[in-house]
Amino acid sequence: MANNLDALLARAKSIREDIVRMTTEAGSGHPSSSLSATEVVTALYFGGFLRHDSKNPHWPDRDRFILSKGHAAPVLYAALAQSGYFPHDEIMTLRKTGSPVEGHPNMKRLPGVEASTGSLGQGLSIGIGHALAARVDRKDYHTYVMTGDGELDEGQNWEAAAAAAKFGLDNLTLIVDRNHFQQTGPAEEVLNMDPIDGKFTAFGWKTQVINGNDMREVLTALDRANAVKGMPTCIVSLTHKGQGILNLLRKLGDTNFHGKPLPLKYLDEALAEIAAGV
């Protein structure tokens, strides 16, 4: 476990480096929204939770990960590239004309992408479909969905929350990347959805609240989610938007930093902060 933990922490750093590098190269995109989600995505792809095979992306028995907050595509692209779904250097073509590494995930063009997202609020419903299909097909794969916290403003999530509970989908885990910001400001101010865990509990879900930037807590929470029977699990993952480069974002006076790439002149500073792991 200790060795595994060290390896995962190193992996998370390299995912963060990829996120920052590819968005700075692209000159647009959402690095801060990607950085908050890095521990969870790293744990899923490299911590033994997602059963998957990059050489066989449509393997029917694979576990599914749906990034409903599609603007955080860079964290997904980094994980997919480092898992071998496509050549690693392709991440540097992010958002460029002709590249399948698009601004938001496109399942028709990029292997490993489970859902085309970018219009917020739709991933959980898609995840329910996968989970129901597993039941119909008597397969034991697990479906993970990640939404943002702001994304929970979308009513479709709550329609989906009720449905997942109705079907008792214990093969479905929702992770809410609770980074406390959305596009125009603090999530509590734009539209307060607190208590998120209380709402999911009320809908009939098993809920956990964890520090989602602490790899150990993430691993434990995903283990626990796998053990739940008869109901879906929601992990409210408390994170920081821009985790890994928070000092730099504070210096720049913007700890939301929504939808902005780091200017090239700050790239080295960002990479140094990621490497130092503050």
Next chain:
Amino acid sequence: MAGASSGGLQTKRELGKATRDAFGRALEAIGENHPEIVVVDGDVSNSTRTEWFGKKHPDRFFNVGIAESNLVGVAAGLAASGKTSVIASFAAFITCNAYDQLRMSVAYPGLNVKVVGSHAGISIGEDGASQMGVEDVSLACSLPGFVVMVPADEESTKAATKAMLEHQGPVYLRVGRPDVPKIYTVSSASFQIGKANKLRDGSDLTIVANGIMVSLALDAAEALESQGIKARVLDMHTVKPIDRDALLAAARETGALVVAEEHLAHGGLGSSVAYTVAELHPVPIRYVNLLDQFAESGAPDELLEKFGLTAGKIGEAAKAAVAAKKG
């Protein structure tokens, strides 16, 4: 979205502001003297530019979060109580995500809700297809009673915003993200709902365009002239109601048409023009549009080139239309 490289489309003309900026400024200015105007946002006011109104009038500005269905319902309620509701989000989200709400809560009762779709078309660039409204005009045209406007540049968008706010009843206004070439001046920018602007006269064919395709139509007309083909150019800024008189005159007097729009083939300006011309005075028509496909991420100008929205393609279509008329 919020952070993607800004800047303007490539052009030999003088670049003006993006049409979303022009809308934001006009709303801010007109809102000053019109206390009945309220704005509802879906967490994108810094993208759609309604934040400029919001900062001046926080008491008449409501951010309901990322919840377009709820957003449209709230705007309908405000309008039903006598307000002029202005709502703005990405064209793709406000039309597609809340279509049933637009249909039932706004169009059916004919409420005074002004729906503004920003980030229209593929010229938003890098964010890719999920964020590109390429079917919005078709959907808006399918809402009974809606006026549908697609202005071409900064000044005409300001005039369109004024016309939209003065009009009683539901309106869809389409605006875009990049800075676009100037076509009108403050004084020449007339925007009369349902009345096309003739920007150039010609006798061999008529190019009917709206949005960013207007400046490209003018570029194409200039190029065609040097090849001996005289093209009339109509800025068909209102798709619904369409200017039947201008289309009848164009069909009669020039005998061939090209329709250019930054939209899918189905249900947009091309469909409307064809429907009208087929009824009034059938002549050959050719089309320049996005056909039946999603676009992708890329630099705006590169995407316009890749998906065939160029002056060159308009020129080719013009020659084909003229040839069909002779044949």
